[in-house]
Amino acid sequence: MLKKTITDLSDEVDEERIFDRFLSNGFLKNSSFTNTPVSVNQSRIKRTITTGNFRPSNISSDHLEVRIIPSPRVWDGSYNNNGWLQECPEAMTKLTWDNAISISPRLAKDIGYNPEQNSFKQVASKKAATFKMGREVSPLGEINIGETTIRGPIHIQPGLANYTVVVPLGYGRTKVGRIGKGTGFTAYPLVNSRSSGYILGANIHITNRSYILANTQEHWSMEGRAIVREANLEDYVKHPNFVDKMGLEPHSPPIYGNDSNLSLQKKVTTQPRGASAYEIPQFGGDHQWGMSIDLNTCTGCSACIVACQSENNIPIVGKDQVTRGREMHWLRFDRYYSSGDVESNKSDIPEDPQATIQPVMCMHCEMAPCEQVCPVNATVHDDEGLNVMSYNRCVGTRYCSNNCPYKVRRFNFFDWNKREIGSFYKGPIGPGGMTELEKMQKNPDVSVRMRGVMEKCTYCQQRIQEAKINTKVKARDSNDIKVPDGMIKTACQQVCPTESIIFGDVSDPESKVSMTKTSDRDYSVLGYLNTRPRTTYLARLRNPNPLMPDYRNMPHSRMEYEKQFGHGSHGT
């Protein structure tokens, strides 16, 4: 059949020759599509631009615009059976395993979906959809356009245009493998030759049935804390040290002596402080590993999540376990909304917030709180500043995870690798064991963890070791065993399209990561806890157009911070 298709496409006669040549060349000459001439009505475009009338006619709560988009996770459905993609939370909605009809907070009010009951009152007007026991219980909605009706769970998406509804495709497949079975709803009935991505004139209403969505982040607010630090460009130019003025660092114990003049961030990231009962660790290794993450260039594409999953043999746990908050991603994205408004209207979901995202993984704190509380010494420091986790020693008290201020430790509640999704609770009587194919999928340089042990980001320890061994082999009798800068790329760094993640030796002042950390935008998250994290962040900058109506002279999160916790003395 293949042969016939190929030979039919060509005008030559000798079928065998055509096919052989096709195989040899790898392509078929003259088989491309024919060009179609397109005419553009230039006067009409000109007219539209000059009059400035872009507003589509009469969009309202019963005459909606429906945007049909390919799902950010599974595209048009091609990847519906891919567990890694299914479990990777969408950057904005934080949904996994399902698609949902995204509607604006205004429309939610109009159609009577009021999540105020049973949900958290979140300060600074950040209120999620209805969360019960950490599960997003959302009502099923119905969209009607003419004769067509689709049904799906409703997710309130702050920042969405008031009367636009977003419907992702790619779900509700009837013929699909084990993973994609029963996920989401289909939006394809809306798609026809006339709808090019959007349809006008729909109406939506909620039914009294509900649907549980596996949402990995139920809280929306930084509560005015300086977790993500951001500034407008003009502010940054005027006050390049703005990150030093934020957070609790100015309130942590003072440092005297020679180091008292260092910048606050320097103190937080490098200087031991406080009257600790324990010795300040001294690291004597040849390298000191560290990481820098640039929030300014991070786009939230989430490729790092999947790269990490693939590199480090991180299992998927299935929708049911995600709703129980047991997803295993070592690297997660935190998404925050801020409306800049802390005084009034705390119970409404903001209609026009600003969103900030931040990748979070193990910070490899030099004074790691997790290490102090592990009763069996299963998580300790090595001399190169890595917070290492020895799975063999872990008994699973989970105390480390309790004590981790960044909440980056993941626990194997079940034998994720050995049991099938859906039969975790059956234990040994359920189907078990990995198939040969599954075994081949695992990275041989990384251990596959069993149930009952804790795990977390290792800075891709296996890559570090490989590079060190290679360098030592190359060094032979010379003593030059320093791994050259840039030789090690962590999995997340490798896939980052904007190179926001930089990893390297922080003891080498010439290394790229050291140079990055000298930026005045460099800050450590929760540095006031005296954790001295090796992973630091570069603050985010916004550059809004002052002529735009939504222009504010500070990012919303910054305004919230200043209103709640800022006070003149640290101000600029």
Next chain:
Amino acid sequence: MSYNEEMNSTEAVLLKEVNPSDLPRPPLVKNDHSFHWITEKICRIVEDKTPLWWWICFCVAGFIASFTGIGLAYLLFTGVGVWGLRGPVMWGWAIVNFVFWIGIGHAGTLISAILCLLKQEWRTSINRAAEAMTIFAVMCAGIFPLFHVGRIWFAWWLFPLPNANGIWPNFRSPLEWDVFAVSTYATVSVLFWFMGMIPDLATLRDRATQKWRQIFYGILAMGWRGSNRHWSNYEMAYLLLAGLSTPLVLSVHTIVSFDFAVAHLPGWHTTILPPYFVAGAIFFPVSEWF
């Protein structure tokens, strides 16, 4: 008013003499029963045939207790995920139960040891039961932290046992302090309970008619002959153990609270927790017994 006048007026208010009212302590055993009668009464419970109603109650209790075994077996073979635990707080009812049972245990110690130190003779009617309650409560308390760990078959790593790898437990961990606090508490409680029983075990040995009873109680009575020296040593040892277990009540629950107070978590990281836990532990005996 001059100084003298003031003195005089004060004297007028004060009583010339204090006469404590005569409030005799009620006798602990009424109706002039002899020691022999009491011995008979108590020993009969052990020596006579166990009544049928006891067996019925025991079977019901044992049946209910067997749920624990089934539950723990399921937990053990499947994983701690069968409990509804999740982050960010990775502990749940297991640790709540642990703290609860330790508190129940403190009830027994407080009743027995503190009443002993305060010379409340009436404690003899309940102290044995109270001490037994302590021991079983500590056992229950031990089950929960033991089974809440992910890999229970390695839980013995929490004890400082010499091993080929030269790895010791982490003595900085509050959980490790717990291990010592609770095992000390359990040891002292068992000693206190057993010490108190020695003269009674000797009585049972002396009254025993069957051979195996004689041997069994004979070993447990540890050669007690009821001599003056025995009694004198016994009283002193008992007093010391009572004195030792009373501060343990404070220290054990303080250390249990360190699991939370020493941690980083907002809400846990607070100095109120140790006194709060101890006060809570004192409420247990109040609610249990009075």
